[in-house]
Amino acid sequence: MSHSEAEAALAPPCRLAVIGAGNIGAALIGGLLHSGVATPESVVATAKTEESAARLRERFGIRATAGNNLAAVEHADVVVLAVKPRIMARVVHEIRWGMRANRIVVSLASAFPIHLIEQIVGRDTPLFRAMPNIPMVVQEGAVAIACNAQVTAEQRDLVARIFASIGVVCFVEEDQMHAVTALSGSGPAYIYMVIEAMIAGGLKMGLPHHAATRLAEQTVLGAAKLVRETGHHPAILRDQVITPGGVTISAIHELERHGLRSMLISAIETATLRSRSMSEALVEKFAQPE
Ligand SMILES: NC(=O)c1ccc[n+]([C@@H]2O[C@H](COP(=O)([O-])OP(=O)(O)OC[C@H]3O[C@@H](n4cnc5c(N)ncnc54)[C@H](OP(=O)(O)O)[C@@H]3O)[C@@H](O)[C@H]2O)c1
Incomplete structure (x- = not known):
């Protein structure tokens, strides 16, 4: 893909997949549609149950499915993982063959470090971790974002534009995410x-x-x-x-x-220390054989 082709793929409205569009994922979709960064045709979402998928279709006029996460990923330039941390490893494992250099993946899961996702995927892929907060539902969120070394400047700009649709964006080092969790x-x-x-x-x-x-x-x-x-x-x-x-x-x-x-x-x-210890426990659990 040439530089200009890559830029065109990242121009709004970008094709977006939200994997696990519950409270946070749906708030993000609402913000993106409201701001014009995405259109209903450019968004696909998944949930666990058909009831939740039907609610998403009705509310936003987007495509939404129960499961089928890999198919949703294949539709997208940008993939947002908005499932709970406890099922992140399973979901990343399910979509890993859809992860590649020109497809951005943004995880919203608290306490789930980027290196765990890299470990599951097993090859270089651009990864972001974002920590929004609940006022995002009224487009007044505070969003901190960290990324890995595979991310390009264009991808960073696009992710900043996506999250600017739901609030104010700050880039931080990933290790600072514990303090971000505690503060905003x-x-x-x-x-x-x-x-x-x-x-x-x-x-x-x-x-x-x-x-x-x-x-x-x-x-x-x-x-x-x-x-x-x-x-x-x-x-x-x-x-x-x-x-x-x-x-x-x-x-x-x-x-x-x-x-x-x-x-x-x-x-x-205290909350920063708590976030750090929860993340360490998660990493430790992940390292143990099943
Ligand atoms: N809440 C906050 O203030 C906040 C702030 C920052 C970050 N976060 C992070 O955001 C993430 C989501 O939190 P939330 O409050 O939005 O949780 P939530 O409302 O429970 O949403 C989770 C969604 O994941 C779906 N899901 C479950 N298993 C799935 C699967 N195998 N494939 C596809 N979708 C699946 C659920 O579907 P069903 O509806 O069908 O069960 C639900 O729609 C978490 O990782 C959390 O750490 C939350």
Whole structure:
């Protein structure tokens, strides 16, 4: 394949196969169709059961099958593996003969390292690992991506474009995926707790449910948007909200007393270590004879 042929194959709408289109895979398909990076004709998806495949056909107007993973792969320029980590080895084994230099494979499976996929495939093939998070369902995901040495610059650009349809993309080293999982993968859960607590605080002080909820969610959304749009460090923006002797600094003193920042740093550290040990256990299990 010449360079220009390779580029044409990678131009949108690209032919995409999503293997295991459950929550995350379906959210990705929704984002890709919404942004025009893919069209319903260019996407094929698989699930385990015919019921799930039928739901995908109905929802997106795409081709979807129960199983038949290798046939779906043969249709595609880009293959996204969105099955659960515990069945990844089986699925990679099933599609390995469809994996080649001009076909990109992106795994979304948490804790499943690229070298395990390489080991199952047994030959050089371009591989990516992506860690999106759940706000991708509203096209506001945070996606970290790592890749192996077989990936070309064009393939990297295409994968960045695909995931940009569901949020913000950052490239990282694969070993940093544990910290990514702890920060942005699990991060929405931490922020939901913050929103929940802010609502409870508003309720305690007598605000009606509706107002407390709308004000809390918009405060988090707006504060994040201001960090992004100004490019300022959050400490600078926080300082701008403080009036000497005022209301905000009295609340900040309480938050510092209870160690809010230290708690979040420790949470991300603990979750990073947990992700690393889960991945090591998975690799160890894989190395054991059946
Ligand atoms: N949830 C998150 O926040 C998140 C974030 C980042 C990454 N991830 C990763 O994303 C992956 C998917 O997570 P999820 O939450 O989307 O899981 P999910 O909703 O359970 O989706 C898994 C899908 O795989 C299908 N499947 C099972 N066996 C299959 C087979 N042999 N061939 C083809 N398809 C098969 C299932 O089909 P049926 O519907 O028919 O059972 C289902 O549609 C996981 O590896 C996870 O680590 C998740």
